[in-house]
Amino acid sequence: MSLISANKKNKTNDFALGQKNITMVQAITDALDVMLERDERVMLLGEDIGKNGGVFRATDGLQKKYGEDRVVDTPLSEAGIIGTGVGLAVNGMRPVLEIQFLGFIYPAFEQIATHVTRMRMRTRGELTVPMVIRAPYGAGVRAPEIHSDSTEAYFTHMPGIKVICPSSPYDAKGLLISAMEDPDPVLFMESMRLYRSGKEEVPEGYYKEEIGKGKKVKEGKDVTVITWGAMVKTAKEAADSMENRDIECDVIDVRTLYPLDQDIIADSVQKTGRVVIVHEAHETGGVGNDILSVINKQAFMYLKAPIEKVTGFDVPVPMFSLEDHYLPSAARIQTAIHKVYSF
Template identity: 50%
Template sequence: MASLNLVEAINLALREEMARDGDILLLGEDVGREGGVFRVTEGLQQAFGEERVMDTPLAESGIVGVALGLALYGLRPVAEIQFMGFLPPALDQIISHVSRIRNRTRGEYTAPLVIRVPYGGGIHAPEHHSESTEALLVHMPGIKVVVPSTPAEACGLLKGAIRDPDPVVFLEPKRIYRAIKEEVAPGMEPLQLGQARLVREGRDLTMVAWGAMVREARQAAEQLAEDGIEAEIIDPRTLSPLDSETILASVRRTGRCLVVHEAPRTAGMGAEIAAQVAEEALLFLKAPVARVTGFDTVMPLPKAEHLYLPGAQRILRAARRLLSF
C-alpha cells in the first residue's frame, strides 16, 4: 500500500481502470504528452498509446461533444477540462445534450462519461482559474456531481464514476492536490456514488463540508475538542444525488448544523442543505442553520485570495456562535 497525494491517487484510478477496460479513453487539453497541467495524467499516454489518451484542441465544447459521441457508441470516455473557469463553453453540450440523452431517448441511450474538472481556489491562480460553480451543475437533472476530499476517496470515487452508466462531473479540489497524503490500496474497489461519509463523530454540532473544506472543518473541530465540544463532520462526497438522509440523521442527533463551502453564498449548496434541514429536521434544531462560504463576488487575485476562502478560524467562530445561541 502506497502513500499517495490526490494527484497520484487519481492517476492510479485512471491507470487501473484503463488496464481493466479497453473501452476507457482519455481526452483533453495537454492530457497526453504533457500529462495534464497538474500532471494528473502523467505517463498514461506512454502506457496506453495515443489512441486512448488524446490531446485535443483548446475547445471545451468540442471536448465534451466528442466525449458524448464516444459514449453513445459504447466507449467510456474521461474528458478533462483544465480549470472550472473554462467550463462555460462546454455547458451547451452538458445542458442541452449530455444531461438529457437518457430522457430524450426514453432510456434507449445513456452517456457513461466522466468530465474531470480541477476546481476551487487556494493556488494563487489568475482569473478564470479558481471558480467553484458546483451549484450550477447540481441544478441540471441528469448529471451526477462528485467531489472527493482525500486521496483514497478520489481513487474510489473516480472508479465509481467511470463505471457509472450516467454522466458524472468529477470535481477535483486543486487546493489539496498535493497537500494531503494517505495510504491508497492498489486495486481498491470503487466507491458507490450517492453515499455520504462520516468523517468525524460528534454530539454537539454537525458540520457539512466537501472538497478542500473538509480539511478546514477538521481543523476547526480539533480546536473545539480542546474545549470539550465534539463536532460531527459529514462529507457528502456526491453533491448530486445528495445523501440527504445521512445529513439529516446527524442533525437530528446534534441539534445544530453548519454548512461550509467555498462557492459564493447566494443559491449555493449550503442554501439547499439548510432548506432540507428546515423542512425535515426543524423540531430537532437548537439553533438556526449557519453557513460559512465564499462571498458573492469574483474570486480575488492571489494577494487577497485568503480573505475569500473559508478557513478554520471562520468556521470556528461560526460554530461558537451556533453553540451559544
Template identity: 70%
Template sequence: MQTAVKVKTLTLVQAITDGLDTMLQEKEEVILLGEDIGKNGGVFRATDKLQDKYGEDRVIDTPLSEAGFVGAGIGMAVNGFLPIIEIQFLGFIYPAYEQIVTHASRLRMRTMGHFTVPMVIRAPYGAGVRAPEIHCDSTEAIFTHMPGIKVVCPSNPYDAKGLLIAAIEDPDPVLFLEPMRLYRSVRDEVPDGKYTVEIGKAKKRMEGEHVTLIAWGAMIPEVMEAAKAVKEKGINCEVIDLLTLFPIDKDMIAESVQKTGRTVVVHEAHATGGLGNDILAIINDTSFLYQKAPVERVTGFDAPVPYFGFEDHYLPTPERIKHAIEKVIKF
C-alpha cells in the same frame, strides 16, 4: 483465506492517476480526452505517463475546444466508448456548459434510455493555490441544479480513486471535481487495483454530539482544524464529508442534525444559490423540529472569486468556521 491487498502511499492527484490507469487497464472502451493530457501528462500531471503506457489512441490530446471535445465525447459515449474528459480548470468549463446541460445530462430523458452518456468530466476546482484569475472557481451548484448529471468531489486520495472508478462505472454522466488545493497536500494509503467508493454516500470524518459540520473537498481540512480547535473548549463536532454533491446523502445529514440540533455548512462557493441552501432544505424537510439554532453557512462571498492576492480573505478559514460554531452553540 484472504489475500492481502497491496497498498501504496499516494497523493490525491497520484490516486487519480492510479484510478485512471486501473480503468484504462480494465476496460478497452475507456478513453481519455483533454488539453495537454498526453505528452505533458496534464497541467497537474493527473495523466502522467498514461499516454506512454496506453498510446495516443486512448490518451488523446484534443484541440483547445471545451464545447468541441465534450460534444465529441458525447458522440463517443453514445457510440460505445467510456470517455473521461479533463477540463483543465473548472473555470474553463463554461463553453462546454451547453453540451453538458442540454445534451449529456438530457439525452437519456429525451430518448427514454435509448441513447445514454456514460461519461466522466474531471475538473480541478477551487482557490487557495495562488493560481491566476478564473482558475479558482467553485461553481458546483450550476451543475447540481441541472437534472441528469451527478456531481462528486473527494477530499483524500483513497476516496479520490474509489469515487473516480465509481464515476467511470456509472451509467450516467458524472462531473468529478478535484480539489486542486489538496492535490499534493495529503498522502494516504491507497489499495492497488480496483475498488469503488459509492456515489451518493457521505462519510463522517469526526463523531460528535454538539454541532454538525457539513463540507466537502478542499474545505474538509479547514473544517477539521476548526473542529479540533473548539474541541479544546468542550464542543464536540461531527464532521460530514459529503463526497457526492448530487445526489446528496440526505440520510446521513438527517441522522446527524437530529442528534446535534445545530449545523454549520461550509463551502467556498458563493452563498446565493450555493449548495448550502439545498442542505438547509434537507434539514428543513427532514429535521425541522430537532433544530436548536438556525443553520449557519460559512461560504465564499457573493463576489467573483478574487485575484489570489485576496483569496485568503475570500476563502472560509478555520477562524470563520469557529465563529459560526460558537454562534450556533450560543443561540
C-alpha cells in the same frame, strides 16, 4: 479501435493487492490507469493530457502506456471535447474528459446542459451518456482569474448528471472508478489545493466507493459541520480546536453533491440540533442551500439554533492578495460553531 473490441472488458483481478501512500493527484492517475487496463472502452481526452500529462500531471505516463488512441490530446476547445465525448459515449465508449480548470468549462456549458444531461430522457432510455468530466476547481493556489472558480451549483441544478467532490486520496480513487463505471454522466471535481497537500494509504488495484454516500470524518454530539472538498480539512481543523471549549462536532463530508446523502445529514442534525454548513463557493445559490432544504424536510423540529453558513463571498474569486480572505477559514468556522452552540 473497433467498437466490438472496445466493448470487451479485460479480465483483471477485482481485488486490491496491498496499499501505497500517495497524494490525491497520484490516486487519480492510479484510478485512470486501473480502468484503462481493465476496460478497453475507457478513453481519456483533453488538452495536453498526452505527451505533457496534463496541466497537473494527472495523466502523466498514460499515453505512453496505452497509446494515442486511448489517451488523446485534443484541440483547445472545451465544447469540442464535451461534444466528442457525447458521440463516443452514445456509441459504446467510456470517455473521461479533462477540463483544465472548472472555470474553463463555460464554453462547453451548452453541450452539457443540452445534450450530456438530457440524452437518456430524450431517447427514452435508448441512449445513455456514460462519461466522466474531470475538472480541477477552487481557490488557494494563487491561480489567475477564471482558474479558481467553485461553481458546482450550476451543475447540481441539471437533472441527469451526478456531481462528485472528494476530499482525500482514498475517496478520489474509489469514487473516480465508480464514476467511470456509472451508466450516466458524472462531473468529477478535484480540489487543486488537495492535489499534493498530503498523502494517504490507498489500496492498489481496483476498488470502489459508492456514489451518493457521505462520510463522517469526526464524531461529536454538540454541533454538525457539513462540508466537502478542500473545506473538509479546514472544517475538521476548526472542529478539533473547539474541543478546547468542550464543544464536540460531527464533521460530515458529503462527497457527492448530487445526489446528496440525505440520511447522513438528517441523522447527524437530529443528534446535535445545531448546524454549520461550509463551502468555498459563493453564498447565494450555493449547494449549502440544498443541504438547508434537506434539514428543513427531515430534521427541522430537532433544531436548537438557527443554521449558520460559512462560505465564499458573493464576488468573483479575488486575486492573490485577497484570496485567503475570500476562503472560509478555520477561525470563521470556529466563530459559527460557537454562535450556534451558545444560541
